[in-house]
Amino acid sequence: MPSTPSTSPVEIQIGQRIRGLVPQRIATIKAIDVVDTDLLDVFYSDETGASGSRMVTRGEWEAFEVLSEADVAPAFTADADEFRLASEALRIKYAALYDPMAAINSSDVDPLPHQIRAVYEELLPRIPLRFLLADDPGAGKTIMAGLYLKELMLRSDCERAIIVAPGGLVEQWREELSQKFDLKFELFGREMVDEAQGRNVFAEHPYLIVRMDQVSRSEDLLEQLEDVSWDVAIVDEAHRMSAHYSNWAGEVTETKRFKLGRLLSRTAHNFLLMTATPHAGKEEDFQLFMSLLDPDRFEGKYRHGVHRTDTSGLMRRMVKEDLLTFEGKPLFPERHAYTVEYDLSPAERDLYDQVTDYVRTEMGRAERIAQDGDKKRGNNVGFALTVLQRRLASSPEAILRSLERRQQRLDGRLREMQRAHITQSTPNLAGGGLIC
Structure with missing residues (x-):
C-alpha cells in the first residue's frame, strides 16, 4: 500500500517520489524553497528527465501520493521475447551511432x-x-x-x-x-x-x-x-x-x-x-x-x-x-604500353616466317569456313591460330610445344576418320549382305 502524505507541507523531503505533482508522471523532489507556512516552491524532475518547479499548497499536497520503492520498482511481468526484440533494436541503433x-x-x-x-x-x-x-x-x-x-x-x-x-x-x-x-x-x-x-x-x-x-x-x-x-x-x-x-x-x-x-x-x-x-x-x-x-x-x-x-x-x-590511397596517390603504378624492338637470329627469323605463313594460310581457311556458314567453327580456328602467334612471341619452346600438341590432335582426328571409313566399307557377312 502506498504511504500516506503528511498533512504538513514542510514534511516533504528531497528524494521523495510523488504521483500527482506532474500530470500522468512520477516526479522526484530535487529541492524545496519555503515561501510561507502553507506554501512551498517545489523543484522536481520527472521520468523523462525533464525538470521544473511548482508552487504547492496544503490542500494540493494532501491530494498527492508519496510512493515507496516497492511502488516504483517494475514488476518484470512483460513478455520476454518482446523485451529481447526491443533491447536488440536499441543495441543495433546505438551501435551504429557509436561506430558507424x-x-x-x-x-x-x-x-x-x-x-x-x-x-x-x-x-x-x-x-x-x-x-x-x-x-x-x-x-x-x-x-x-x-x-x-x-x-x-x-x-x-x-x-x-x-x-x-x-x-x-x-x-x-x-x-x-x-x-x-x-x-x-x-x-x-x-x-x-x-x-x-x-x-x-x-x-x-x-x-x-x-x-x-x-x-x-x-x-x-x-x-x-x-x-x-x-x-x-x-x-x-x-x-x-x-x-x-x-x-x-x-x-x-x-x-x-x-x-x-x-x-x-x-x-x-x-x-x-x-x-x-x-x-x-x-x-x-x-x-x-x-x-x-x-x-x-x-x-x-x-x-x-x-x-x-x-x-x-x-x-x-x-x-x-x-584507385587511390588515403594520401591520394595511385594505388597501382601507371601503365605504359610500348614496343620493344630486338633483332632475330637467322634460325629465329626462319621459324617466325614459317609460323607466320602457316597462320596466314590457315586464317584464310578460317575466314572461308565462316563465310560458308559455320561461323562458330571459323571463329574458333581463327582464335587458335592467333594464340600460336602469341606463343611464338613468348619463346621458341612455347611455340614448339603448341605445334606438337596441335599435330597430335590432328593425327588423332585423322586416325578416327580412317577407322570410321574402314568400318563403313567392311562387309557385314552376318547379315548376308554388304554395308557400304
Missing part, C-alpha cells in the same frame, strides 16, 4: 578508400540490394563483400547467407572470411546431402559457400535451393552466368549458370554480383546479364539505335587508374 563502421574496426583488414565507399555508400544504403560490383582485378572485391556481410551481421540483418564461386576459389573465400573477418562459412559438399537424410540441405546450413557448377548442373540441388530464402546471396565471377540470343531462332539461350543466378535473384533479399569483366562486347548479352538484377528494366531484346543500357543504381566499375 563497426565491421572495419572488428576485422583484420585495412580497407582502402574505394572499398569503404563501395560498402558504406553503395551497398549498405540499398535495401533490398541488387548490385553489380565490377571494379578492375586487384581492387579487393572479396574484402568489400566480407565487410558488407559482417556489417549486416552486426546489425542482426543477416542470419542466412550463400556465396557462389567457381570451384577453384571456394577455399580462398572460406579462408579469407575466417581469417580477416572471423566469419565461419561452411564449404558445401555432397556429404552434407547424405547427412541431411532427405531434409533440405540448404535449410540445414545458414552460412554456405558453394561451387557454381556443382549446384547449377544438379537438378535435385536446384530444387532444394529454390525452396530456401537467403538474406544475402553473393556471386563471384558472375560473368559466367551468361545468356545470349540465338541468331537463327531469335530466342534466348540460357546457360545452367544463368538459371542458377535467376533462381538466387528470386530467393535472396540482397543479391550482389561481382566480376572484373562484366561486358564481353555484346550489348545484347550484357543486357540479359543485367536482367538478373532488374528484369523489368532489361526486359526484351536489345536493339541498336533504339535501346540504351542504363545501369545507374545497379553497377559500379572503377578501373585501376581511379
Whole structure:
C-alpha cells in the first residue's frame, strides 16, 4: 500500500517520489524553497528527465501520493521475447551511432578508400540490394563483400547467407572470411546431402559457400535451393552466368549458370554480383546479364539505335587508374604500353616466317569456313591460330610445344576418320549382305 502524505507541507523531503505533482508522471523532489507556512516552491524532475518547479499548497499536497520503492520498482511481468526484440533494436541503433563502421574496426583488414565507399555508400544504403560490383582485378572485391556481410551481421540483418564461386576459389573465400573477418562459412559438399537424410540441405546450413557448377548442373540441388530464402546471396565471377540470343531462332539461350543466378535473384533479399569483366562486347548479352538484377528494366531484346543500357543504381566499375590511397596517390603504378624492338637470329627469323605463313594460310581457311556458314567453327580456328602467334612471341619452346600438341590432335582426328571409313566399307557377312 502506498504511504500516506503528511498533512504538513514542510514534511516533504528531497528524494521523495510523488504521483500527482506532474500530470500522468512520477516526479522526484530535487529541492524545496519555503515561501510561507502553507506554501512551498517545489523543484522536481520527472521520468523523462525533464525538470521544473511548482508552487504547492496544503490542500494540493494532501491530494498527492508519496510512493515507496516497492511502488516504483517494475514488476518484470512483460513478455520476454518482446523485451529481447526491443533491447536488440536499441543495441543495433546505438551501435551504429557509436561506430558507424563497426565491421572495419572488428576485422583484420585495412580497407582502402574505394572499398569503404563501395560498402558504406553503395551497398549498405540499398535495401533490398541488387548490385553489380565490377571494379578492375586487384581492387579487393572479396574484402568489400566480407565487410558488407559482417556489417549486416552486426546489425542482426543477416542470419542466412550463400556465396557462389567457381570451384577453384571456394577455399580462398572460406579462408579469407575466417581469417580477416572471423566469419565461419561452411564449404558445401555432397556429404552434407547424405547427412541431411532427405531434409533440405540448404535449410540445414545458414552460412554456405558453394561451387557454381556443382549446384547449377544438379537438378535435385536446384530444387532444394529454390525452396530456401537467403538474406544475402553473393556471386563471384558472375560473368559466367551468361545468356545470349540465338541468331537463327531469335530466342534466348540460357546457360545452367544463368538459371542458377535467376533462381538466387528470386530467393535472396540482397543479391550482389561481382566480376572484373562484366561486358564481353555484346550489348545484347550484357543486357540479359543485367536482367538478373532488374528484369523489368532489361526486359526484351536489345536493339541498336533504339535501346540504351542504363545501369545507374545497379553497377559500379572503377578501373585501376581511379584507385587511390588515403594520401591520394595511385594505388597501382601507371601503365605504359610500348614496343620493344630486338633483332632475330637467322634460325629465329626462319621459324617466325614459317609460323607466320602457316597462320596466314590457315586464317584464310578460317575466314572461308565462316563465310560458308559455320561461323562458330571459323571463329574458333581463327582464335587458335592467333594464340600460336602469341606463343611464338613468348619463346621458341612455347611455340614448339603448341605445334606438337596441335599435330597430335590432328593425327588423332585423322586416325578416327580412317577407322570410321574402314568400318563403313567392311562387309557385314552376318547379315548376308554388304554395308557400304
